Amino acid sequence: xxxxxxxxxxxxxxxxxxxxxxxxxxxxxxxxxxxxxxxxxxxxxxxxxxxxxxxxxxxxxxxxxxxxxxxxxxxxxxxxxxxxxxxxxxxxxxxxxxxxxxxxxxxxxxxxxxxxxxxxxxxxxxxxxxxxxxxxxxxxxxxxxxxxxxxxxxxxxxxxxxxxxxxxxxxxxxxxxxxxxxxxxxxxxxxxxxxxxxxxxxxxxxxxxxxxxxxxxxxxxxxxxxxxxxxxxxxxxxxxxxxxxxxxxxxxxxxxxxxxxxxxxxxxxxxxxxxxxxxxxxxxxxxxxxxxxxxxxxxxxxxxxxxxxxxxxxxxxxxxxxxxxxxxx
Amino acid sequence: xxxxxxxxxxxxxxxxxxxxxxxxxxxxxxxxxxxxxxxxxxxxxxxxxxxxxxxxxxxxxxxxxxxxxxxxxxxxxxxxxxxxxxxxxxxxxxxxxxxxxxxxxxxxxxxxxxxxxxxxxxxxxxxxxxxxxxxxxxxxxxxxxxxxxxxxxxxxxxxxxxxxxxxxxxxxxxxxxxxxxxxxxxxxxxxxxxxxxxxxxxxxxxxxxxxxxxxxxxxxxxxxxxxxxxxxxxxxxxxxxxxxxxxxxxxxxxxxxxxxxxxxxxxxxxxxxxxxxxxxxxxxxxxxxxxxxxxxxxxxxxxxxxxxxxxxxxxxxxxxxxxxxxxxxxxxxxxxxxx
Ligand SMILES: Cc1ncc(C[n+]2csc(CCOP(=O)(O)OP(=O)(O)O)c2C)c(N)n1
Ligand SMILES: [Mg+2]
Numbered sequence: 001x002x003x004x005x006x007x008x009x010x011x012x013x014x015x016x017x018x019x020x021x022x023x024x025x026x027x028x029x030x031x032x033x034x035x036x037x038x039x040x041x042x043x044x045x046x047x048x049x050x051x052x053x054x055x056x057x058x059x060x061x062x063x064x065x066x067x068x069x070x071x072x073x074x075x076x077x078x079x080x081x082x083x084x085x086x087x088x089x090x091x092x093x094x095x096x097x098x099x100x101x102x103x104x105x106x107x108x109x110x111x112x113x114x115x116x117x118x119x120x121x122x123x124x125x126x127x128x129x130x131x132x133x134x135x136x137x138x139x140x141x142x143x144x145x146x147x148x149x150x151x152x153x154x155x156x157x158x159x160x161x162x163x164x165x166x167x168x169x170x171x172x173x174x175x176x177x178x179x180x181x182x183x184x185x186x187x188x189x190x191x192x193x194x195x196x197x198x199x200x201x202x203x204x205x206x207x208x209x210x211x212x213x214x215x216x217x218x219x220x221x222x223x224x225x226x227x228x229x230x231x232x233x234x235x236x237x238x239x240x241x242x243x244x245x246x247x248x249x250x251x252x253x254x255x256x257x258x259x260x261x262x263x264x265x266x267x268x269x270x271x272x273x274x275x276x277x278x279x280x281x282x283x284x285x286x287x288x289x290x291x292x293x294x295x296x297x298x299x300x301x302x303x304x305x306x307x308x309x310x311x312x313x314x315x316x317x318x319x320x321x322x323x324x325x326x327x328x329x
Numbered sequence: 330x331x332x333x334x335x336x337x338x339x340x341x342x343x344x345x346x347x348x349x350x351x352x353x354x355x356x357x358x359x360x361x362x363x364x365x366x367x368x369x370x371x372x373x374x375x376x377x378x379x380x381x382x383x384x385x386x387x388x389x390x391x392x393x394x395x396x397x398x399x400x401x402x403x404x405x406x407x408x409x410x411x412x413x414x415x416x417x418x419x420x421x422x423x424x425x426x427x428x429x430x431x432x433x434x435x436x437x438x439x440x441x442x443x444x445x446x447x448x449x450x451x452x453x454x455x456x457x458x459x460x461x462x463x464x465x466x467x468x469x470x471x472x473x474x475x476x477x478x479x480x481x482x483x484x485x486x487x488x489x490x491x492x493x494x495x496x497x498x499x500x501x502x503x504x505x506x507x508x509x510x511x512x513x514x515x516x517x518x519x520x521x522x523x524x525x526x527x528x529x530x531x532x533x534x535x536x537x538x539x540x541x542x543x544x545x546x547x548x549x550x551x552x553x554x555x556x557x558x559x560x561x562x563x564x565x566x567x568x569x570x571x572x573x574x575x576x577x578x579x580x581x582x583x584x585x586x587x588x589x590x591x592x593x594x595x596x597x598x599x600x601x602x603x604x605x606x607x608x609x610x611x612x613x614x615x616x617x618x619x620x621x622x623x624x625x626x627x628x629x630x631x632x633x634x635x636x637x638x639x640x641x642x643x644x645x646x647x648x649x650x651x652x653x654x655x656x657x658x659x660x661x662x663x664x665x666x667x668x
Contacts (some may be wrong), residue, residue, distance in 0.1 A: 014378070036514060039516060041517070046643065097645055106644070111462070158390065159393060184362075189389045320650065322642045
């Protein structure tokens with residue numbers, strides 16, 4: 001079933017919010033990091049993994065989720081967090097390391113946790129898998145509704161833990177969905193050189209579960225496939241595997257010179273930017289007017305601006321608070 | 330000391346040079362790891378190798394640490410001399426069985442009949458706000474488990490000699506390089522790590538500590554980045570009329586307890602600086618090495634400047650609050666004198 005008009009507006013709004021958020025982060029990230037680029041400096045220190053281009057995956061899947069459903073994310077979590085409804089203001093503050101951040105600055109950009117919407121992260125490849133499977137198990141054991149989705153990159157499927165979790169979800173028939181964001185690269189290593197099969201959903205056969213691959217970073221097709229998989233999980237019919245061809249428009253992390261990309265690859269990807277594409281399609285399909293989409297964009301920009309302003313103006317974390325919250329209070 | 334006309338290298342380049350020189354003379358040496366091919370390693374320590382040796386001997390791997398580190402064990406037992414990279418030491422969690430149950434034990438289990446001549450290179454350290462899964466040192470974790478040698482250079486000269494020694498060693502060697510010493514501009518490298526490195530191949534004995542600064546009032550013992558903090562603290566102390574000796578452990582396994590004991594026997598005071606977590610680790614081991622041997626040499630209780638027992642926080646102010654630094658070392662001296 002293709003997304004309703006309302007779904008499409010929601011998806012577009014979240015894609016644009018994510019893009020604006022990352023554009024803002026990207027700009028601020030370089031503050032204090034020139035002339036010599038040193039990751040330790042500036043208002044946003046540390047590694048920064050942007051998800052520009054990968055927004056369709058997050059919105060196509062999360063359109064079917066409610067706050068009670070569980071999502072685990074990766075080192076590249078912003079688009080998923082936004083689509084899952086993570087508090088944007090507190091997430092921005094977290095990325096700035098402020099006291100007002102989601103964890104008060106303890107976690108940072110690779111560790112976005114928002115209990116209100118059941119969102120968690122790990123910067124270790126494929127390690128969102130076990131916790132998502134466990135959340136699905138817990139829902140089943142407690143007789144509670146809700147599904148769990150683990151987002152991973154295509155590089156993550158070569159981790160042993162990925163296979164263990166897939167099998168566990170299948171053998172226990174859990175309400176779990178693994179969504180692979182195939183952006184063709186794991187840092188500088190291509191999918192081709194690292195994976196024995198071109199299509200990771202072939203691996204679904206190993207667990208006796210449905211697997212569906214979506215080409216072209218298409219938010220409509222993602223929405224449809226995710227809808228089926230999530231409905232299946234909600235009905236108690238077990239896990240599914242989805243792989244989406246998507247595009248990493250940025251480097252692996254900020255500061256990545258991307259010398260490993262074949263010439264022209266980036267230009268070709270930018271031409272396929274999913275946001276203008278969706279805008280054009282919505283207008284062409286009569287699903288939105290120019291004015292409506294302009295307004296959505298303006299609202300997204302305003303929301304991001306407010307979040308960034310809050311983050312900038314918030315107080316730094318208190319240094320000695322580093323020693324607190326190690327154990328449950 | 331490096332003279333102005335001598336060639337200086339970063340640790341990254343020193344490691345790559347040692348590897349290339351060894352690969353030229355020993356066809357059994359090959360390298361595996363993530364992003365170690367065309368990218369030259371996230372920390373630059375395999376740069377230039379794929380151009381010279383090709384993809385057969387310089388192998389970019391899938392993100393499958395259990396598989397390729399396990400594979401290195403098997404290849405080493407079968408006559409090869411693999412060098413493998415675990416990109417961040419923090420990632421040991423997904424592959425530790427291959428490391429401590431196989432790499433470290435197969436020589437013993439076979440009564441010495443299987444040798445496991447491999448090098449496991451891995452990056453350590455924080456200070457640049459990379460959060461709690463990308464900033465740890467874990468020296469104590471690795472050094473605790475028997476069967477693997479562990480080295481951690483503080484400068485490029487030692488880095489090259491240790492790398493060559495590690496590749497020639499018939500036992501597994503864990504080679505822990507600190508990101509902040511690596512010479513990658515984007516990590517804001519400690520200048521003192523980039524020193525003169527001879528062109529020719531040479532080895533540094535694994536298991537030998539170095540007195541990198543002589544003194545008579547207090548011994549500051551450390552490794553890796555901590556050595557640079559210790560040297561800076563020693564300068565501050567010197568201005569106050571205090572003569573600090575600095576011991577660079579260089580190797581954690583085997584641990585050169587003799588050099589530590591001799592230094593403390595001379596100065597009568599001990600401060601251990603460790604970027605790893607405080608408890609159950611390196612700092613406690615150094616203190617025990619002195620006290621269980623001859624507690625009478627100590628004029629005051631030893632002090633530890635180490636990372637508190639909490640996960641490494643992301644926020645800069647929090648992380649810096651936790652990390653050892655020269656001021657904390659000087660403060661440890663002040664407390665020691667006041668006690
Ligand atoms: C177990 C583990 N090994 C290696 C890394 C280092 N690392 C971080 S991101 C990355 C590439 C991940 O590729 P992919 O899963 O495709 O995700 P993408 O970055 O493309 O979103 C690697 C190797 C890690 N974080 N965890
Ligand atoms: Mg990828």
